[in-house]
Amino acid sequence: MKAIAIRFFSATGMKWGIPFVKLFSGEEVLEQFKSIAQTILIPILAIALFLAAWSFGARQITTSLGQVPGPAMVWEQAQSLWQEHLVEKHKASEFYARQDARNAKKLSANPNAKTTDIKYTGKPTYIDQIFTSLKTVFMGFVIASLIALPIGVICGLSKTMMKAFNPLIQIFKPVSPLAWLPIVTMVVSAVYVTNDGIFPKSFIISAFTVSLCSLWATLINTALGVSSVHTDYINVAKVLQLSPLKKTFKVLLPATLPLIFTGLRISLSVGWMVLIACEMLAQNPGLGKFVWDEFQNGSSQSLARIMVAVFTIGIIGFILDRIMVELQKKVSFEKLAV
Amino acid sequence: MSLELINVSKGFGEGKNRSEVLQNINLKIEEGEFVAIVGFTGSGKTTMVKMMAGLLAPDAGQVLFNGRPVLGPSKERGIVFQNYSLLPWFSVLQNVMLAVNEVYPDWSKSQRMEHAKKYIEMVNLTPAINKRPSELSGGMRQRVSLARTLSMNPELLLMDEPLSALDAITRGTLQEEIINIWGATNKTTALIITNDVDEGILLADRIIPLNPGPKATLGPSFSINIERPRDKKALNDNEDFIKTRNEIIEYLMDMSNEMSLGKSEKYLLPEISPVMPGLSFRSTMSKVA
Numbered sequence A: 001m002k003a004i005a006i007r008f009f010s011a012t013g014m015k016w017g018i019p020f021v022k023l024f025s026g027e028e029v030l031e032q033f034k035s036i037a038q039t040i041l042i043p044i045l046a047i048a049l050f051l052a053a054w055s056f057g058a059r060q061i062t063t064s065l066g067q068v069p070g071p072a073m074v075w076e077q078a079q080s081l082w083q084e085h086l087v088e089k090h091k092a093s094e095f096y097a098r099q100d101a102r103n104a105k106k107l108s109a110n111p112n113a114k115t116t117d118i119k120y121t122g123k124p125t126y127i128d129q130i131f132t133s134l135k136t137v138f139m140g141f142v143i144a145s146l147i148a149l150p151i152g153v154i155c156g157l158s159k160t161m162m163k164a165f166n167p168l169i170q171i172f173k174p175v176s177p178l179a180w181l182p183i184v185t186m187v188v189s190a191v192y193v194t195n196d197g198i199f200p201k202s203f204i205i206s207a208f209t210v211s212l213c214s215l216w217a218t219l220i221n222t223a224l225g226v227s228s229v230h231t232d233y234i235n236v237a238k239v240l241q242l243s244p245l246k247k248t249f250k251v252l253l254p255a256t257l258p259l260i261f262t263g264l265r266i267s268l269s270v271g272w273m274v275l276i277a278c279e280m281l282a283q284n285p286g287l288g289k290f291v292w293d294e295f296q297n298g299s300s301q302s303l304a305r306i307m308v309a310v311f312t313i314g315i316i317g318f319i320l321d322r323i324m325v326e327l328q329k330k331v332s333f334e335k336l337a338v
Numbered sequence B: 001m002s003l004e005l006i007n008v009s010k011g012f013g014e015g016k017n018r019s020e021v022l023q024n025i026n027l028k029i030e031e032g033e034f035v036a037i038v039g040f041t042g043s044g045k046t047t048m049v050k051m052m053a054g055l056l057a058p059d060a061g062q063v064l065f066n067g068r069p070v071l072g073p074s075k076e077r078g079i080v081f082q083n084y085s086l087l088p089w090f091s092v093l094q095n096v097m098l099a100v101n102e103v104y105p106d107w108s109k110s111q112r113m114e115h116a117k118k119y120i121e122m123v124n125l126t127p128a129i130n131k132r133p134s135e136l137s138g139g140m141r142q143r144v145s146l147a148r149t150l151s152m153n154p155e156l157l158l159m160d161e162p163l164s165a166l167d168a169i170t171r172g173t174l175q176e177e178i179i180n181i182w183g184a185t186n187k188t189t190a191l192i193i194t195n196d197v198d199e200g201i202l203l204a205d206r207i208i209p210l211n212p213g214p215k216a217t218l219g220p221s222f223s224i225n226i227e228r229p230r231d232k233k234a235l236n237d238n239e240d241f242i243k244t245r246n247e248i249i250e251y252l253m254d255m256s257n258e259m260s261l262g263k264s265e266k267y268l269l270p271e272i273s274p275v276m277p278g279l280s281f282r283s284t285m286s287k288v289a
Helices: A002-011 A017-024 A029-060 A071-109 A126-157 A159-172 A177-191 A201-227 A231-239 A244-282 A287-297 A302-331 B045-053 B092-103 B109-122 B138-150 B168-184 B197-203 B239-266 B277-288
Strands: B003-012 B019-029 B034-039 B060-065 B077-080 B156-160 B189-194 B206-210
Touching: A002 A017, A017 A029, A029 A071, A071 A126, A071 A302, A126 A159, A126 A201, A126 A244, A126 A287, A126 A302, A159 A201, A177 A201, A177 A244, A201 A244, A231 A244, A244 A287, A244 A302, A287 A302, B003 B045, B019 B045, B034 B045, B034 B197, B034 B239, B045 B077, B045 B156, B045 B189, B077 B138, B092 B109, B092 B138, B109 B138, B138 B168, B168 B197, B189 B197, B197 B206, B197 B239, B206 B239
Parallel strands: B034 B189, B034 B206, B077 B156, B156 B189
Antiparallel strands: B003 B019, B003 B060
């Protein structure tokens, strides 16, 4: 039981839970209190100090949208966003219930009657927007990985390819998503002409811009990893005369996986950071559009609502990073164990 | 004739940084012979074995195997590396299977599996068959490496200091295992590189010292005429053993002394006259004044 609880806490990145588990099982009580003070008390104190400074600082500045919101106002808005979500969901379910009742009535009168099947078109709630953002960043991340991994392997295998790709990588790597967006918008509009495809245009534009900005980290890490595989492993492949394909999948890629995952992790965090800007301009109904709409809306709650978005973005980014770290731990072998 | 090296030389680097490692190496290993090469660390033993395996090409001279020049690695020449070189993401069985799959692609999966298991059993690792290299001790890892190479049924078994990273007791056990397995596999032609003269005498039919580098050459060949099977404990009282061992060690010490004498003449200190910053400053000042 104790071991399971400890494993759970360390896997989820909540190491602060471990001393509590140990404390309840009566293991070195004084030691556990010290550990709790260090891992929990100090962060809590720091957060409390931050909230106090924020609260105090916010009161000093008044903008055209009213006072800069303090922690209390932001919390209020977070709750109201959640309430709005619940209300909207309730409305939707009522709408569908009414529609179903209508259809049932029609069918009972005439089994061959045409039923209407209309989708509820309320405005997306904050929670919907979070999921749209996650979908977009995931799509962009997958596209980026599909492009970056094969090119990275090829660059790592051949010095000529590396030399060929290197200038392009160096030039395109630092380009801001805001510069890519107009180009991607025009290209997607020209190529993706249907208006009722599986994905809305704004979704595709945002996803592609995200992948354009995030693929570089994976590409560089994969190339570096493949080109620096330990000579011992290469020698094994040589002595066994493995075919190039087998060499890649049995020796090079497993040896490179830890570095590839470091690249993927950077890519995902860059993608998430870039996504907000993309959504703002492409009007993809995610968190970026939410921030933009609130900014344009200019009500007295707008700033507080944007602040809620800031915290949401931060926390989700943190969770995504933790997920990648855990995945990376799963695939990494012990480096020392040759 | 199994393996032959004719006037082989090898060096690394270019221009000023060029260092000649091996020069005019001549060596013949007959079929079924077990040869040990002893030498100091850094004398180019690994370079030599890599050329035999085909992982390095000689700068001058020729490496011949069964009369044909060696142009690259081949499955008929198996090599056991000093640092095991196991793939850490594979289990013991998978590491051996990687080799078996390459050498016997026509066999059925179960046949290959059985073959791999046979060699893992031979090195006494069946209980650890599903473990990863990181879960094994150094001696066990070298056993896996040995099983992987032997499972390829090579015509020539090359071993590059296979036991030097192990502790004395594990080393002794593995020496015995190597000699038993070698006897069981119809006495494949074998070459072991080692820095331990006793190990060489215990295992080999012939010991050849490698003189210290740079420009290392092979010394005279010492035949070991002690009857097999050799017992490590009994060997300590064997007069032949003591005599051969002393001869080889004496030879190696002489060579090493010669080298270090030669070296001390080379390093003449440059003439340096110390510069005193304070003094020179004052003298310049006085000149200006």
